[in-house]
Amino acid sequence: MGVRGRVAGAVVVALVLASLALTSAPSHAATRRATASGRPNIVLILTDDQRWDSLAELPTTNALPFRRYTRSFVVDPMCCPSRASTLTGRTPNHTGVDSLLEGAQLDERKTFATMLHAAGYRTVFAGKYLNGFPFGRGSYTPPGWDAFYGFDKAANYYDYSLVENGKRVSYGNQPTDYSTDVLSGKVVDAIDGAAPDRPLLVEFAPNAPHRAGLLDPIPAPRDLGVCANTAFPLPANFNARDLVSEPAWMGGEAPKSAATAARLRRATCETLRGVDDAISAIFDALRRTGRLDNTYVVVTSDNGYHFGEHRLFEKGDLYDESIRVPLLVRGPGVAAGNDDRLTSNIDLASTFLDWAQVAPPARFFDGHSFAASARGATGAGPSAVLLRGCRTGGIAAGAPAACGNNPSNMGKNWGVRTARYAYVEYAGGYRQLFDVVVDPGEVRNLAPNPAYAATLATLHQRLATLRAGPP
Secondary structure, eight states, X not given: OXXXXXXXXXXXXXXXHHHHHTTTSOOHHHHHHHHHHOSOEEEEEEESSOOGGGGXXXXXXXXXXXXXXXXXXXXXXXXXXXXXXXXXXXXXXHHSOOSTTOGGGSOTTSSHHHHHHHTTOEEEEEEOOSTTTTTTSOSOOOTTOSEEEEEOSSOOSSSEEEEETTEEEEEOSSGGGOHHHHHHHHHHHHHHHSOTTSOEEEEEEOOTTSOBTTBOOOOOGGGTTTTTTOOOOOOTTBTOOOSSOOOGGGGGOOOOOHHHHHHHHHHHHHHHHXXXXXXXXXXXXXXXXXXXXXXXXXXXXXXXXXXXXXXOEEOOSSSHHHHBOOEEEEOTTOOOEEEOOOEEGGGHHHXXXXXXXXXXXXXXXXXXXXXXXXXXXXXXXXXXXXXXXXXXXXXXXXXXXXXXXBSSOXXXXXXXXXXXXXXXXXXXXXXXXXXXXXXXXXXXXXXTOGGGHHHHHHHHHHHHHHHHOOO
């Protein structure tokens, strides 16, 4: 069952909004189901390459009363290491997945899926799992998932294959094969068919709005041209050079085309409309089955994306365009509104266990639950989040690169992000420091300034502590 068309989508939106308005007086059927299941349902919607400033491109979703985390980041802004960290709540140096090529190294026996499955959850996955899956192991279902529909090797919009509960199934290039719709249909069917007395964990992870290989993102046929009249003003740091000092790798980055940036943004916008429809369909299924009032829904992404800022396309570096992502949360007791708590994707797993009232493994998670924050608690969250950069060159060679085939090779680096500072350390000793309050475009490196020596020392120590992990 695929997502509805645009007219039917409007009906879905009305129903979802109505159900949210009636949370204080749920139906008798909803009350019976919520009581029977005991634990809440959890739905994670994880997009691919969606920046934090693109929520308006999900107009229906953006209109819902979520709690919105305005300082949300990913520990590593590349698909595979980011997703491994999301699944485990651990940093790349602890997951063993430190590049696009290392997904097979993840210990899949310890993820939020296995932990919640052991606690009685029915678990459903649909979409992009880890780059390279199934890693030459045959069409297997990863531990912890009762129903699994994962892209086989390469994620795409058309002409792709899914590993569906241990069986490889191929899809073609017809409108009905559009992967966002196919995957959301799998999720909706799973919600509709789930036993009402068992809590659900669902991860919906579409390929959207990732590029289609080297091509632009591909919208659903119904959404072609829907963003044609949307303006995408160039930011102040478009094609910018640092006013003080840049790392050597950036010398290989030439100015980018404004027309190309606008074209990519428009294709991304139109591709996200299919995700918006999918989210509406998932909400509708939760409402229809009486689960909505007892469900936490999280909408986020695996990393951000450059559209010419700092003369960069793609991701992998530690500028905000790469590391900053949307994070929307709703569910029982969640207070709608903005929340400036520092968060990272490694916080999700511990938060899910918190919601499910499942004890976490001792000294396992690197992240910190934000469940109390979501309820409106004002206690202090983390003072910094750890960052791992990985951006590699290799366009001329044409061979697979560890973290993308980019014009210039940054390699790997580490950083931390606080409410005020962005700090990055490179392997050769070069450092960057930006005061993001006064310099949100990150174009004035303060690291060479002796006045910031104490700040550099403090952030260096904070980075080392975070890399070491929980005591």
